[in-house]
Amino acid sequence: MTETRPAATASPRTAPASTGPAAPAASASDTAERPGTGAAPPRTRGAGPSRRAGGSGLRLLWCLPPLLVLTVIFLYPLALVVVEGFRGGTGTYREVFASQAFTDALVTTVALAVGATVGCVVLGFVLALVVAFVPFPGSRGVARFVDVFLSFPSFLITLALLFVYGTVGMANGLWTGVTGAEEGPFRFLTTPWGVLLAEITYFTPFVMRPLLAAFAQVETGQIEAASSLGARPARIVRRVILPEAWPALMAGGSLVLVLCLNEFAIVLFTGAKDVVTLPMLVYSKAILSSDYTAACCVATVNVVLSVGLYALYRYVTGRAGRTGGTGRSSRRAGALA
């Protein structure tokens, strides 16, 4: 099966003119063979040749070192956390699930993560559009800065926001200076809105980065063709650019969603005592109350949530990659022909 596949897909491409009866088969294998997105690795490719090349014993041997490292430094500690949560049966779980604090934390976490993701996706899309398609001096510099921004620690952003909007920050200082009031009006930083603002500020570049890469792949000719066909910029963005950048947008959005679910430093640094997310709950249970079993329960829930969302993301982007199609892969197919 694997041996015949390359030949079957190659034939319609090497003879592009003959699209008669062979074409339906070609389209089927085409879509099956195409890699989904930039993020999703091709599943079928490469499996065939390597299976033929090496003996299975040798291959198993090669698997051992990475598996060993993975087990020792990652899976074993993770297993310890899960096992600790089940100390004394499922009792702790029932206790945790029943508690109002846990439910609140779960709701807060998911609401914040979803809110921040929506904000990042919208803001990131608009910003990336401007950087990529509106020629202004320094747009390349901005694109570079996005790369640098990704390497910043998340608490740094929160710290910066504290300087601006904090109780004794610049904004409030300006207000009290001008009006002579005792206190400034800006105190949202310690509310969920403050966390949301900090998370959107910090995570937006994570959406922009893959989008900028995707936009670079959109052929200028397509945009020009669309506009000479009578499409205004809004329609071009909606009908030409967005569909091609969709997998990248989904990839960036899902990454931000998972990162936000697990974000700890930002919540800690805003000093928002009322904003208790799952990671904060783990922290307070483990470090402040020394209730390790409960902490492990919450942590396990957090891990399951992340992994579940990641699986969903792979499923969604996989589908988007199969049904959508990017300019890049079609051009690659063109180059093969």
Added chain:
Amino acid sequence: MSEARRSGIRFEEVTVAYDGTVVLDGFDLTVEPGEVMALLGPSGSGKTTALRAVAGFVRPAAGRVLIGDRDVTGLPPHARDVGMVVQSYALFPHMRVADNVAFGLKARRTPRGEIAARVAEALEMVGMADYARRHPRELSGGQQQRVAIARALAVRPGVLLLDEPLSALDARLRSGMLAELDRLHRELPDVSVLYVTHDQVEALTLADRVAVMDRARLREVGTPEQLYRAPRRTFTADFVGAANLLPVVGAPGGTVRFGDARLKVASPAPSAGAEATLCVRPHRITLGEEAANVLRGTVTAVQWRGATHRVAVEVAGREVVAELPETAEPPAVGAEVPLSFAVRDGVLVDD
């Protein structure tokens, strides 16, 4: 197509510059309604810039562009009512063929009920009706270009802009598409076409008139026959078909002198003693002394080219090339031979 909007294109002293480099310099050209005008020139001659000025993707530093009676110089591309086809096809990869063709109709808010019929009509016209449900990546290059043409025609533009539409296709497909484009234009006699190409065969085959461009300037405009038979400029003579360009001097009696030979030419002869350049097409030169103008020289090279023999003869220190019908006994290298050409085949060109 039913709505007869006959609109030509007019360039009035259009100048385009990028970062101080002038890429189109005082360009003046009129494309009559329904006319096919080819912009022919080497790369960097400004022909694509001229086309993009009509489409609205470059803004002239000076001058005006008119489509019909409308001054479109300041209009954005989407308001110009042109159809454009580019070398890379630029189909939307995530849309099926039918959706690609419908794109312009939707953008122009064509009534929903009308769109399907117009899409079918446009696809029918380019012979792609059976491929409406395909994605562009499932089509060959030639098929993709047909879809691109259908997409441009579906909006029934008054003006069709073709930017090297056949350059990405292989030679055999290209000649097929050339015939196809010719047929399409006969079906749509009201559409004015601006056809940018560096390929003289495409220009001579398709165009009613050809505008020859070089180094940001328009060199010469004329019908293909005019440019081929009686070019007025050295550049045109050289770029459109092969040419022998020989330095001549005006001689008494309305003749010109090349070396020792006195030649009669179709163009008005220069005054005696004045220098000029004579253009003679290689395939218009015959071996022997039958024609009026005779040159004598030594054969320096003979190439067999299938249907013809290409014979290079040194005459008065210059190489004269003759493209002769293939013969069983071509002249030998080193032989002294006479060459001759008719009066009507010799034209004088300016630099």
